[in-house]
Amino acid sequence: MTLYGIGLGPGDAGLVTLRGRNILDDAEVVYSPGRLSESVAAEHVPEERIGEMDFPMTRDEEKLRSAWKDAAAEIAPRARNATVAFVTLGDPNIYSTFGHLRRTLSAFHPAVTVETIPGVSAVTAFTTALGVEISAGASLSLHEAARGTAPTGPDRMVLFKVTDVPATHEQLTEAGYDVVYGRRLYMEQGETVVTEDPAALCDRDYYTLAYAQKQELEAKPVTAEFETEGTESETAAKPDGGKPPRQGRTCSDSADGVGKTPGAESDQYFADVELERAIAAANGDIPEVPPR
Numbered sequence: 001m002t003l004y005g006i007g008l009g010p011g012d013a014g015l016v017t018l019r020g021r022n023i024l025d026d027a028e029v030v031y032s033p034g035r036l037s038e039s040v041a042a043e044h045v046p047e048e049r050i051g052e053m054d055f056p057m058t059r060d061e062e063k064l065r066s067a068w069k070d071a072a073a074e075i076a077p078r079a080r081n082a083t084v085a086f087v088t089l090g091d092p093n094i095y096s097t098f099g100h101l102r103r104t105l106s107a108f109h110p111a112v113t114v115e116t117i118p119g120v121s122a123v124t125a126f127t128t129a130l131g132v133e134i135s136a137g138a139s140l141s142l143h144e145a146a147r148g149t150a151p152t153g154p155d156r157m158v159l160f161k162v163t164d165v166p167a168t169h170e171q172l173t174e175a176g177y178d179v180v181y182g183r184r185l186y187m188e189q190g191e192t193v194v195t196e197d198p199a200a201l202c203d204r205d206y207y208t209l210a211y212a213q214k215q216e217l218e219a220k221p222v223t224a225e226f227e228t229e230g231t232e233s234e235t236a237a238k239p240d241g242g243k244p245p246r247q248g249r250t251c252s253d254s255a256d257g258v259g260k261t262p263g264a265e266s267d268q269y270f271a272d273v274e275l276e277r278a279i280a281a282a283n284g285d286i287p288e289v290p291p292r
């Protein structure tokens with residue numbers, strides 16, 4: 001039989017694909033690596049068919065490899081005799097834990113057939129949630145921007161793991177980008193926030209992404225000129241219509257004052273890494289070994 005890696009989409013149970021849903025119906029066990037993915041799976045699968053997996057909170061690569069070996073050893077015998085699923089949020093092949101399982105099974109349990117069912121990724125869902133259109137001819141690149149980092153260069157970027165919004169924002173705007181943020185998009189757990197104001201996102205939440213677009217870019221799809229026929233407010237609300245307003249507030253105006261960029265060697269840096277890993281693990285993303 002087969003182990004299916006199923007992408008559950010960004011968090012709304014209604015955004016699971018039909019194919020994913022059909023396999024969830026058939027699966028004898030549905031393994032979930034974390035609470036958030038489990039809560040989405042639980043909308044489709046009775047609790048008694050959901051299997052939890054525990055992963056250690058460690059940076060130790062040997063311990064992480066050992067945890068994946070244990071997970072594969074638990075799944076393999078069941079997957080040889082029945083349909084089994086492993087769920088991840090978004091798509092199983094985008095910044096996901098599923099690759100670790102697939103590689104470990106292939107190395108130690110090659111008899112298990114593995115199949116991947118794509119999911120609606122935050123990489124695509126962000127466009128609708130943020131009112132962004134990536135029109136024909138435009139390029140878009142995907143990056144991580146964890147711990148207050150800010151990649152720059154490409155015309156348009158979608159940034160994942162934006163855990164220190166104010167610090168990332170400062171660098172992006174200095175580099176000439178307009179930026180809009182999305183937090184917990186299409187998630188039934190927690191509050192969904194879409195904003196251009198970094199001060200609205202001073203607290204850290206792992207499920208935060210950003211769309212950054214160079215200010216001088218002009219969108220020229222053939223129908224773009226229709227937009228000038230709309231009212232001013234309609235134009236501003238459209239993707240690529242109007243620049244996001246500059247925001248005056250800062251995080252020091254807010255209660256927790258978060259917003260400093262931690263130095264790579266600082267205690268704050270390691271505290272941030274641990275926090276991210278804890279949140280990620282709790283939400284179903286097995287911690288990677290972070291760069292030092």
Ligand SMILES: C[S@@+](CC[C@H](N)C(=O)[O-])C[C@H]1O[C@@H](n2cnc3c(N)ncnc32)[C@H](O)[C@@H]1O
Pocket residue numbers: 010011088089090091092093094095096120121122123159160161162182183184185186187206207208209285
């Ligand atoms: C480890 S990646 C997992 C990506 C997932 N496999 C996918 O395809 O969407 C986690 C990052 O994706 C982004 N993300 C995932 N789901 C999100 C959502 N519903 N709302 C906002 N950001 C999300 C956040 O930047 C988060 O830090």
